[in-house]
Structure formats: C-alpha cells, structure tokens
Amino acid sequence: MTEDTQAQTLEPETELPAKMTVKEEIADIIRAIRQNDDSSHNFLLRVVQPGLAGLMDGSVSTLAPIFTAAFTTHQPYIAFLIGMATATGAGISMALSEGLSDDGELTGRGSPVVRGSITGIMTFFGGTLHTLPFLITNLHLALVTAYIVVAFELVLIAGIRHRYFGTSWLLSMLQVVGGGVLVFIAALIFGNA
Structure with missing residues (x-):
C-alpha cells in the first residue's frame, strides 16, 4: 500500500453538494417540502438547524426584556413595544450572524443568504409570538x-x-424548559429590582 493509498483510506472523501444560486436553493427547499423530504441530512443542515436556532433564540432571549418591562412598568403596551424591538433586533442580529458565519461551501450548509434569512425570520417569529399577548390592555390577562x-x-x-x-x-423538555426558566428568573430579578 502506497502512502497516497493509505492516506485515502484514512480520510474518506466526502462529496459536497454543488454550489447553487439562492433562487435554485429556495426552489430545492420548496421541492423538498412538497415531496415530504424533510429528513434528509441536506435539508437538516440548510433549513431545520438554522430555523431551530432562530426559533430557540427568539423564544428564549426575548423573555427577560419583555417580562422585565411588564413587571416594572405594569403597562402591557410598553412591554409589547420592547418585545417587538427586541425581536426585531434579535432577528437582524441572528440573520447576520448565521449569514456571515461561513459561505456554505466548506460545510455544505448551503447559501448564507438563505440560512441567514431562515434564522432571522424564525428568531423574529419566536420573539414575536409571546410579545403579541401584551396588546391586551389588562396586565394580568396579558401575562397569563x-x-x-x-x-x-x-x-x-x-x-x-x-x-x-x-x-x-x-431530555429535550428538560433542556428547553430549563433554559426558559433561567431567563424567566432573570426577568423576575430585574423586574423586581
């Protein structure tokens, strides 16, 4: 066995997907969704992982500012405005972070524009969902x-x-709820300071 052959057996070649344009990648994602091909490794890397990261960030990181505002001001609309501003800022930040993290060629994770967009939209969505109840004028009802x-x-x-x-x-519930509880405790601490 030559050194070249031995090196090839130690490091198996992994085939990276061909580079796609943003339009082609979006069409490929839509095709995968229509054909229920949502469990392929490629789909997980390009869509599910960035979407889940955004949803988790938006759902958890915006809790403390929103609930702190509600607890300190006792004005649901102020909490709503702070929640929307936080969700918007977090969405933009996460989109840029994901989009600028790598160009997708080395990792095979697809277009940074698509990944960044998915992450940013899901971060905004996650932060907005629990902000909307603060449009209710009764603070107690808005909080519940x-x-x-x-x-x-x-x-x-x-x-x-x-x-x-x-x-x-x-395990998933313990990890996710545990993170949410820690952030909620921070909101209680700062909201009652």
Whole structure:
C-alpha cells in the first residue's frame, strides 16, 4: 500500500453538494417540502438547524426584556413595544450572524443568504409570538396569555428537536424548559429590582 493509498483510506472523501444560486436553493427547499423530504441530512443542515436556532433564540432571549418591562412598568403596551424591538433586533442580529458565519461551501450548509434569512425570520417569529399577548390592555390577562404562549413555544422547540434530531422528549423538555426558566428568573430579578 502506497502512502497516497493509505492516506485515502484514512480520510474518506466526502462529496459536497454543488454550489447553487439562492433562487435554485429556495426552489430545492420548496421541492423538498412538497415531496415530504424533510429528513434528509441536506435539508437538516440548510433549513431545520438554522430555523431551530432562530426559533430557540427568539423564544428564549426575548423573555427577560419583555417580562422585565411588564413587571416594572405594569403597562402591557410598553412591554409589547420592547418585545417587538427586541425581536426585531434579535432577528437582524441572528440573520447576520448565521449569514456571515461561513459561505456554505466548506460545510455544505448551503447559501448564507438563505440560512441567514431562515434564522432571522424564525428568531423574529419566536420573539414575536409571546410579545403579541401584551396588546391586551389588562396586565394580568396579558401575562397569563404570554405564559401559555411561552409554554407552547418551548414544547414546539422540544418537539422539533425530538422529530428532527432524535433527542428524547424528556431530555429535550428538560433542556428547553430549563433554559426558559433561567431567563424567566432573570426577568423576575430585574423586574423586581
């Protein structure tokens, strides 16, 4: 066995997908969704992982500012405005972070524009869902509704992790809810300072 042959057996070649334009990648993602091909490794890297990262970030990172605003001001609309500003800022930040992290060629994760867009949109979506209840003028009702929405978001995140990444329900719930609880505790601490 020559050194070249030995090196080839030690390092198996991995075939990276051909570079696509943004338009081709979006068409490929839509095709995969229409054909229920949502569990392929390629789909997980290009769509599910950036979407889940955004949803998790938006759902968890915006909790403290929103609930701190609600607890300190006792004005649901102020909490709504802070929540929307936080969700917007987090969405832009996460989109740029994901889009600028790599060009997709080396990792095979696809277009940075598509990944960044998916991450940013899902971050905004995750941060907005539990912000909407603060359009309710009664603070107590707004808080109770927001708690229910947050619980739904966390179960949804755990379900996505279970479905696509094979994480056990129990472990996923413990991790996701644990993170949410830590952020909520921060909101209580700062909201009652």
